[in-house]
Amino acid sequence: MILKRYFVLFQFLLLIFCFSFFCKPQSTDYSFLSYLGLANQGSYINGIFYPSTNPFVIGDMSHLNGLSGGDTGTVVSATGDDSTLGISTRNNGVADIIFLFDEKGIPFAIDTDGNGVADYYICYKSTKDYYLTTGSRCTGNAVTVIVGQGYDTNGDGVADNPILSQIASDSNPPNSVISPSPGIYGSSTELTIACNDSVAPGNIVYTIDSSTPSFEPIQGSISNPKLKKFTLGSSDGIYTVKYRCRDLAGNVENVHTDPYEFNHNVPTVTISNLNSSGVSSLTGAIGTASFNWSSNYSGTYSIRLNASNCQSGTILQSGNVIANIINSFSISATSFNIGPNTIFVCARAALTGYQTLAIVRDESQPSIIPNPGGGNYGKAQSVNFSCLDNNPLGCGKIAYTLDGSDPNINASNGTILNGIEFQNPISIPVNSAVTLKFIGADLAGNLSPVQSAAYFITTQVATVTTNSFTPVSRVVNATSDQSVTWVSDRNGVFTIRSGANCDFGTILSGTNVAGSVTAGVPVTSTILNSNFVSGANSILICVANAALDPLYGNTSFTITKDNTRPTVSSTNPVDFNIATPVFVTPSPGRIQIVFSKNMDTSFGGISSGSKIKNVCYPIPTNPPLTISVFDGVSWDCIDFTATYTWVSATTLQIDLSWIRFPENAKVTWTLSKDVLRDVAGNTPLNDVQGTFFTAQRQEFFKPFKTDQTSCWDTSGNLVPCAGSNQDGQNQYGMVRSYTVRYYSGFANDAVTEDNTSGLKWKTCSEGKISALNSGVTSCVDIVTPSANCSPKDSSNQPVRLEYWPFYSFQDNSNQVYPSSVNGCSYLNECNAGAGFAGITNWRLPTQRELDTLSVFGYSSGNAAFPSQGFPDPIANYFWSSTLRKSNPFYAWGVNFNYGASDVYVRSNTNNIRCVSGAGTQSQTFTDLGNETILDNTSNLVWQKCSAGLSGNTCNTGTATKPTWSVAISYCSSLSLAGRSWRLPNIKELNSIVDMSSASSIVTIDPVLFPNTKNAGYWSSSSYAPSPSNAWIAYFPTGGMSPFTGKSNTAYIRCVANGP
Incomplete structure (x- = not known):
């Protein structure tokens, strides 16, 4: 049976070994071994582990940052046991972290500076996994020990408690003191040794057997900082206490030596019933001091005056004393010196014991002072008294009255004969005159004279x-x-x-x-x-x-x-950054500046609603705002009127009379610092400047009909349109529809509404005015410019302007030419600010908008405007607000001599026609994957590659360049992707010109239409005034031309209706 029991035990131990060896957990989850009681000696309560034994072993490495946080120093002990346990982060055997223990002897916190108080708490996950927190029981922030530096309590990686660094640099020894002081004591006494240090006190070592205390080797009793208490004198005799301290840096002070003597035979003298601590020889005062005394030992006694011990002074009385018998003694005031006196009552048996008392002989009156003193006060007062007297213990009693009678005190016994004894502050009645009378008696019985103080208190205050x-x-x-x-x-x-x-x-x-x-x-x-x-x-x-x-x-x-200058927090449009280029939408023509602080919105002439005109010539002096547009070489000035609005105290909005910025433009602006200051009056250090690039507005108009209804052969002879597949037969495009209107209240202002595009045009181009006769509108030259509705010259005088450069300049004869960009802005101020025809957003049109007006059906040299809506036959060049992106020296426009869209030098003087409103569609494309491209907006499908080329990148084959008639035949017979193809008319072909292209080689999207040739492409539209020519789109610039003979050659890109 015994063997069987041992065999069962062996099996159990083997099972435990297998679990611990083969089934070893791969993390700090020791729950199974904890269940067996082998790994974690402790228990979990609410997810917190509580060890049942001290997990820190002398000589082991500590991990106060958790198991994965690395070593934080060696566990050490000054005594070799747990009583002085700590951690040496410097691994030199001296603890610079001290453990604090709970009632079970388990470390629960650490003391980082040797003051004996918990600084951080230990949060146990297991006996081997623990870390520090700012709060007890795993609460508060996690604390990281940064060895050599200190403790990080907020997780920023920086030691916000640098105590470890301070300890490491401490070279000054500590200093310890003992209390009470050495002397002779009649009974055992508790002594306290305190270790003091400028950085962090440490262990204390002491002996009471006269041996020299030491930390290495250990000699004496050692304790952790900061105090060590122990009791001495359990038996009579002389004890020699030696002690010293070592701080947490390892500095050790020299040994202190203090002797203590204990003897239980020293008599104890007790004094009671002292009648007064003061005496006086003045009449009515306390003339005698008396008291009782006793000794707990029989023997002899002496009562001595002004002694420093029991062997000095004047003996007033002596004799034998019987133990525990009460004795009486009295002495007259005249026996004392003036001022403080000391009486020693001494009793001697085998040894001498004594007790002392102090008596003051005071022959002068006390001085009683009220606080506050009398006067007129603005709030309720409570009066206290102070007493100035020769006795440092002060006065005996003070009496007072508030009814006008004199207070009085019997000085010999302190009885109040009249008045109230002063014990608490006296509340003085308000809103009436009050007289406070008072008298005082000191401890010697001397009376002060009766004094008085007058008070008047009112509590009403001003608003x-x-x-x-x-x-x-x-x-x-x-x-x-x-x-x-x-x-x-x-x-x-x-x-x-x-x-x-x-x-x-x-x-x-x-x-x-x-x-x-x-x-x-x-x-x-x-x-x-x-x-x-x-x-x-x-x-x-x-x-x-x-x-x-x-x-x-x-x-x-x-x-x-506020001494700080205002700065700019942001601007809109944002400054151009070549690293992250952003091209801003031209609409609205507005600059917004956000400042770093509240600004003075009434300063500088740019308060909200201010409108300031800026001309380019003559060059203005210190204008608030200047704006220029880059032409590729230099900056060109463009005149404008700026309307300033402070949207908030920090945000300035500047709306330009252009309504929109020019498209494809590089614009720079400068707002003078002289018109800016913050509410404190601080001005910016520099002018506010910005430079940005504009894009094209996402605005697209489906191609309009060309209005070409005839067909011609290669020689220019009229031919039937049927079967010709020319523009005159196909008639593709949006149908034009225009209405000339005069809005209510604006009988002289003709507006042409484009019912197809939604745009509104000023019926007459600039320089002309509408005239209505018998219901028919015509446009006639302006003879006398209207003061109400005309452009203004640099002298602010109304003028007739017909021709405008793109930007403003001054010629050699000092003639100033305002810019076309700002040319339409005066219309918005017409009719007393109501605007021309009641519209206040007139502007120069974009190229896409201006292109909608060109027609190609006239066979004469008439202006290529649609006659239905525009009765002024000006056959000339007209500006748009769109610059050529690849070369901003040029701007886009339309030559309405024949309707050609092209780019022109910006200094040219051209006509302008003003527009209002905006298109609502944007142009998008889809690559259909079969060498065709769908224009989702116009619903046209384009041949991806030029004729003769194929493949995804159009690099297979050779682009063909046939004559016009061959081109028409080619497209008509093309069966690509199963569609019916044709040669596009000039409006359709112009719709794929990419005016936003920065390429100087080809103005078409190179991804959608790769390998497009930088040459002309045929359209199916003839040039009606000379029909042996046909229109081409010239893709190197994006312009169009009617001057290519049909017998010449050009490239082909066919179009089909979609989808």
């Missing part, structure tokens, strides 16, 4: 109101003063103070900052700038209701001193 401030913002800069106008409803004395309390605030300097105020009379006070500190300053206007301890009527306000 103070501020009327105005200069500056209104109550924000000053480094030099400006602040003025305030205010009024009080009561007479009084006023001060202007800083702070939040009229009783303690500093009186400020300036004009009218202190003095008398008359009820209802306004006062203007100016506070000098030197009173203010940077930031918010709390200011009080205080009006006192009395001269003493007043209550104040007051009002407060804040003055902010």
